[in-house]
Amino acid sequence: MSNQEYQVTRSSNAARVAAILGAIVVVVLIAAPWWAGRADMRLMGEMFLYLALASLWNLMAGYAGLVSVGQQAYVGFGGYMLFALTMFAGLHPLTAIGLAGVLGALISVPVAVLIFRLRGAYFAIGTWVIAEVFRLSFAQVSALGGGSGSSLPVGIVKSLADARDTREALSYWLALGAAVLVVAAVYFFLRSRRGLALTAIRDNELAASSLGIDIWRTKLVVYIVSAALTSMLGALIFLQKLRISPDAAFSVNDWTAFVIFIVVIGGIGTVEGPIIGTLIFFALRETLADLGTVYLIVLGLVAIVVMLKAPRGVWGLIRSRFDLQLFPLRYRVIRRGPSKGA
């Protein structure tokens, strides 16, 4: 038996097929302004933004062990930066979105230094405190409408594009672009050297540190990158909403609870999980939303049942049954068949 009969590889047929299908789906989605109605595009845009938020939360919780219930801090921060930078600095909205990301990264550094002192579940509540501090602080800024918030002036909205259709198509593409960018970024990050370190930390922190991985630094990088991208998403979200208020911007339900449900139901610690979770979450929402609070109770129950009975979520179930991996991250040893010949 020679070594050549075995091959170590990341890719598989399923992954190649998924990549091709994924590319086709993205092309079809890019063309949505020509085939979808206004309401559908709005819904899809929202789905893309949630997918992006969920992928980032998954990177933090599922890989870096940073369970945050305070990501609304950065969603709201990004939203407010968009408003402040366009209204007071006169920047173009797109420039403001980019800059919101940079500012989000900058502010996340001192925040991380503080709350990284808390461990595990206390870290989670610490992130929530930070979000509250952000909310209460922005509520004090009277130039941004204080507690009641403010609307984006028409001139700034028009600077994006004059016609309403073009504007809506543009904001749809931005949302789609954000989702593709974030999922791709998470995927390539996990394939990189740092991603490997992160996966090692997830599997066993002690073993990882004994191999020379700087755990604190790796987690810090993940936290800052997530904060920057979440801030940009926040700016995008409020560019679509056109109105911001502290309660909406820093809502723990909207920007964290739903995101957690998406990731938990879809499958935490997998790249595919948030995608599946987003589809399930919106399917549930569109069918049950009329039930109001009952819908949220159902969502809570589903999340608890999934966490107890299938902690790796829907995707975890699929993966363990079919040994599928659509985003190839793990290396596998494959024995080549005799027909392929070594």
Place this chain on the structure above:
Amino acid sequence: MEWLNAIVQGALLGGLYALFAAGLSLIFGVMRLVNIAHGDLIVLAAYLGLTVTAATGLHPLLALVVVVPAMGAIGYALQRGLLNQTLGDDLLPPLLVTFGLSVIIQNGLLEVYSADPQKLDAGALETASLSVGGLSLGILPVLTFAVAVAVIWALQWTFYHTSLGRAFRAVSDNQDIAQLMGLNRRHVFGLAMALALVVTGIAGILLGIRTSFDPSIGGGRLIFAFEAVIIGGLGNLWGTLAGGVILGVAQTVGAKIDPGWQLLAGHLAFLFILAVRPNGLFPRIAA
């Protein structure tokens, strides 16, 4: 004098925060569980008090006779039926399950009681006051603080002078060995959660008498409880009382400077202490 007044009022408010926090501190000490639904359970207790007073016409403080055992029973059932399944080395299950529980309780309350703010009517007790050295102290805040001291003293005594407390300390130190010594840790955890929710029941009633409440305020109460625990130092109940007092004083002094600063000042005081004393002021165990 005005400032002294703000500080004294804040210290008394701290008694309420210490009551919020004592349950959280207790279950973390015994089973390293952080219950995200803790604040919603406080609000649930307040609503139970509302139902009891509305149904029987009892004074809210007498409603404690019903609410406290009910919360204890809920705690035991919750721990045995649900939360015991989440305990283990992995951090995520307890965190996410209690998070889901928080959403369920919050929306369940919304469904049953609507979003209208409610209040427990304690009659003359709400406005009664006594004056001490030029300061006018509300009877209710003084009573709340006294209850907080009594509850923490009782928990401390339970921990160090009863067989139940010995069981708590044993499972806290090493679950497996405690199990070998004949303790059923699932039952012990159930009792710990029951005791924690008994305290939560008291806290919920006192909250409901002091201010109006609605189903959405649970998260805020959880944060106050958490801040008091961290400021005081993990695993130290008297420290938790001190943490509650510091938080309360920071809030009332902040509100004195600018009414909009009340909550923010409390959070900033917490972050400041986290920055200079990461383990809190009086730590007993490492996180």
